[in-house]
Amino acid sequence: MNFIYEPNPQKIEEKSFQLIREQTDLTSFDKEQTQVVMRIVHSVGLPEVATLVRFSPNACQKGLEAIKNNAAILCDVEMVKQGITKRLISKEPYCFLNHPDVPALAKKIKNTRTMAAMDYWTPYLKDSIVVIGNAPTALFGLLQKIKEGADKPALIIGMPVGFVGAAESKDALWQHFEELGLECITLLGKQGGSAVSSATVNALLRCHAGMYF
Amino acid sequence: MNFIYEPNPQKIEEKSFQLIREQTDLTSFDKEQTQVVMRIVHSVGLPEVATLVRFSPNACQKGLEAIKNNAAILCDVEMVKQGITKRLISKEPYCFLNHPDVPALAKKIKNTRTMAAMDYWTPYLKDSIVVIGNAPTALFGLLQKIKEGADKPALIIGMPVGFVGAAESKDALWQHFEELGLECITLLGKQGGSAVSSATVNALLRCHAGMYF
Numbered sequence: 001m002n003f004i005y006e007p008n009p010q011k012i013e014e015k016s017f018q019l020i021r022e023q024t025d026l027t028s029f030d031k032e033q034t035q036v037v038m039r040i041v042h043s044v045g046l047p048e049v050a051t052l053v054r055f056s057p058n059a060c061q062k063g064l065e066a067i068k069n070n071a072a073i074l075c076d077v078e079m080v081k082q083g084i085t086k087r088l089i090s091k092e093p094y095c096f097l098n099h100p101d102v103p104a105l106a107k108k109i110k111n112t113r114t115m116a117a118m119d120y121w122t123p124y125l126k127d128s129i130v131v132i133g134n135a136p137t138a139l140f141g142l143l144q145k146i147k148e149g150a151d152k153p154a155l156i157i158g159m160p161v162g163f164v165g166a167a168e169s170k171d172a173l174w175q176h177f178e179e180l181g182l183e184c185i186t187l188l189g190k191q192g193g194s195a196v197s198s199a200t201v202n203a204l205l206r207c208h209a210g211m212y213f
Numbered sequence: 214m215n216f217i218y219e220p221n222p223q224k225i226e227e228k229s230f231q232l233i234r235e236q237t238d239l240t241s242f243d244k245e246q247t248q249v250v251m252r253i254v255h256s257v258g259l260p261e262v263a264t265l266v267r268f269s270p271n272a273c274q275k276g277l278e279a280i281k282n283n284a285a286i287l288c289d290v291e292m293v294k295q296g297i298t299k300r301l302i303s304k305e306p307y308c309f310l311n312h313p314d315v316p317a318l319a320k321k322i323k324n325t326r327t328m329a330a331m332d333y334w335t336p337y338l339k340d341s342i343v344v345i346g347n348a349p350t351a352l353f354g355l356l357q358k359i360k361e362g363a364d365k366p367a368l369i370i371g372m373p374v375g376f377v378g379a380a381e382s383k384d385a386l387w388q389h390f391e392e393l394g395l396e397c398i399t400l401l402g403k404q405g406g407s408a409v410s411s412a413t414v415n416a417l418l419r420c421h422a423g424m425y426f
Contacts, residue, residue: 001389002357002360003353003354003356003357003360003382003385004353005349005350005353005354005378005381005382006350006377006378007323007324007325007328007350008323009325009326012325012350012377012378015376015377016375016376016377019376019377020376023376042375042376043374043406044257044374044404044406045374045375045376045379045402045403045404045405045406046403046404078295079292079295079296079407079408082291082292082295083292083407110220110221111220112220112222112225113222115220136218137218137219137220137225140216140217140218141216141218143216144215144216147215147216161256161257161258161408162229162255162258163228163229163232163233163236163255163258164219164225164228164229164232165218165219165225166258168218169218172216176214189258190258190259191257191258191259192258193256193257193258193406193408194292194296194407194408195292195374195406195407195408
């Protein structure tokens with residue numbers, strides 16, 4: 001046998017999104033939300049995750065405004081940053097996890113490296129887009145910081161993955177965004193990760209650029 | 214309310230793997246396979262994916278030997294490379310997707326950038342560990358290259374994600390590894406991605422370092 005496949009990247013992407021539309025229940029989402037949900041489904045290969053995506057009322061609108069304003073994009077881990085489509089942004093996203101001072105700071109504050117790295121976010125937080133794809137501690141920590149008066153991002157994309165704290169951190173975000181005055185997009189439950197998180201950013205970047213599927 | 218969480222990374226990881234053992238059917242896997250499957254489950258937050266993981270008979274053994282021999286690790290996309298735990302490797306993994314000549318080469322061969330980038334793998338293929346987490350075209354293309362006589366990797370971790378070609382490319386790998394003389398680890402179906410792929414590499418790296426959960 002020969003290993004034959006479709007080599008045209010445009011055709012692959014068009015066909016992908018056609019299949020995603022066919023296989024995913026998108027009835028409860030507006031135009032921009034639909035683009036985000038389709039890209040999340042695309043990134044995990046699982047139409048069922050659509051039922052777990054949650055948007056605060058103005059999440060997409062605030063995200064698009066932030067993109068228009070060339071907002072800082074703050075990522076908890078390098079994989080999230082890596083997954084963001086570079087040709088659609090004019091400014092490199094920030095991730096401080098590999099900052100040389102972070103391991104020592106993590107030991108000092110007796111917390112995760114991700115929490116330590118978040119200390120470097122402070123000057124960039126206001127009106128930023130925060131993307132958390134890995135660490136529940138980062139999401140919990142951010143909510144606590146904001147509760148204590150830290151500047152507010154324009155949008156929090158909170159999608160940590162895993163068995164300890166991930167679902168709980170996203171529940172906390174989803175239950176308290178309103179009282180904290182936040183806008184958010186999240187994926188409830190244990191699923192999540194860097195790919196879904198950067199897919200969410202990429203969907204908004206594509207909407208901003210007028211590239212709808 | 215306060216946003217409280219477990220801040221100790223060792224405790225988070227131990228608790229995670231304890232919960233994964235409780236929630237995942239691991240009965241059909243040997244010691245090393247179990248470590249791989251648990252890390253895959255950890256990376257997607259979904260115990261059910263365990264049923265979709267497939268190992269060729271000597272996949273883990275050959276992967277561990279390759280690690281011992283300081284083999285080249287070839288990644289289809291930067292996110293896979295980014296996800297590999299750097300402190301457990303002595304040599305930077307390879308990814309040629311952002312090589313400056315790749316876009317022009319992709320146009321010339323009328324194929325995806327990933328396929329074009331794969332042309333740079335040739336001198337490193339022999340006894341390498343190939344990790345494909347994104348592009349079905351790369352996995353199909355690699356199988357075709359090997360069929361036509363290219364050097365064989367020690368292990369193929371083939372886990373592209375998506376709706377067009379991903380499941381088919383992994384079926385092709387799983388159905389033809391034996392006649393092509395290959396060892397492989399794959400995740401059947403549409404699910405996959407950079408996180409599961411690098412998690413698989415990381416599980417083997419940890420086994421090599423004696424770090425079992």
